[in-house]
Amino acid sequence: MKPPPFAYHAPTELDEAVGLLAEAGEQGKVLAGGQSLIPLLNMRLAQPRVVVDINGVAGLGGIGTGADGVRVGALVRHSQLEADTAAAAAVPLLRQGLRLVAHPVIRNRGTTVGSIVHADPAGEMPAVLALMDGAVELRGPAGARTVPAAEFTTGPMETALAPGEIAVAARFPRPAPGTGTAFVEIARRHGDYALCGAAAALTLDPDGRVTAARCCLVSAAPVPLLVDLTPRLSGTRALPGELDEAAAAAAERSDPEDDIHASADYRRHLARILTGRALARAAAAAASADTTAAPAADTGAIR
Template identity: 65%
Template sequence: MKPPPFAYHGPATLGEALGVLAEVGPDGKVLAGGQSLIPLLNMRLAAPAHLVDINRVAGLAAVEAGPDGVRVGALARHAAVERSAAAAAAQPLLRQALRLVAHPVIRNRGTVVGSLVHADPAAEMPAVLALLGGSVRLASLRGEREVGAAEFFTGPMESAVRPGELAVSSFFPALPERSGTAFHEVARRHGDYAVGGVAAAVTLDDDFRIAAAKVACVSVGPVPAVVDVTAVCGPRPAASADWDAVAAAVRDGVDPEGDIHATAGYRRHLTGVLAVRALRDAARVASRDGEAA
């Protein structure tokens, strides 16, 4: 299949890109990695009058890691972030999640920020941003604004990006000391979108008891579903946590729909199972040597 006709724009600077986006308004779509947009165009599910290719814009591919977290530029490919030792050290959940994204050939071209803007509720990166309470930086001719994950995802395939705006980077905060993360999912075939998936983060106190625990669930609602299970998990060591109660709390916190791949009941049950698995793994990582998990 072929995409519908569109006018192509290849700006060389950020200013040019923002100028074009301001001019074309809601009739424009941004092309970065294209791994989500191009299939939509080919299937005629999207028909923008203007395609704004930002791949020539310098300075948008940076992956900057520090004690506070990781900032990922709009042109940073999945594979580049996955391979970044500094990013994995500052926020391990990025690498854990990116290894589950499609196939290597997709990760070589697809972008982290593009996945966030695409806002597919079955995708891994929106769940990571939601779980960590990260944000996306949006730029336009009017200036810049930082939008938190809770406000950024507004619906299935819908985000807070306004006409004339470009998502220039995303920020994934680091977690406190004695924290661990994990990501588990189930797909019908390797590389498929997940039937169900859970990202988890656990922080332990000085006595290695669970001080904070929450999950973000994919494929169970219009946006990533974040469920805080701190009260159910702790304060106690992970080995003595009531994991049946945790699974029940997660199941109660999601509202999946059935489709040709899975019933709503199966997705709810699967999410509870994966949540316990991910939380236990995250607690094991947080305990460093595993003795408290």
């Protein structure tokens, strides 16, 4: 299919882009990488009257890594962020999640901030933002504001973005010292949307006992499902049985739906298995001297 007719604008200044979007209101869409928007246009699931291409806007393409974490501009491609060693060292979950996003060709064009704004319940990067207690920087007619991850995704493919606003960057704080992270998922084929996925962050004290543990599930609820497992694991040594019990508790919180790819019951089963795997890998990373290592993508079948 072909996209519906729309007016196309390619501003070079952020204020100009904001003005165009404000004028379009709810009939405006932002084009960055286009890996989500273009298919929606071609299938006519989105029919905006105005498309604002921000690829020519200066100042939106940088990756900044500092003592507080990583700031990712709106035009940063997945592949660019995945290859950034400073960002991976500061927030290992970024690279761990990005390696599971679609295929290399898509990662070469798609943007991390665009994926977060798209807010697909199966998307990896909204889950990374949620688990890291990140935030999204917005710019609109009323000025700039920052929305925490817990308030940004409001429903399936729905966010706190107001008409006329542009997401200009996403912030990912550094995890606490002694924290290990991991992201695992199951897909029918590598690169497909996940039937279910689990990201985990687990912090150990110098004595090897858990001080904090959380997970975030994808394809298990209308929004990234963040579960605090600290009450269950605090003070433990993250032994397999303890992690399995915590994983079962997380899966009980899931609210998946039946679809043509998997039943809700199967997705709950995956949520339990994958959360257990993610917690175990996060615990191993926390106990290791090198907590920046990114585990290999886990897309194999459940046994």
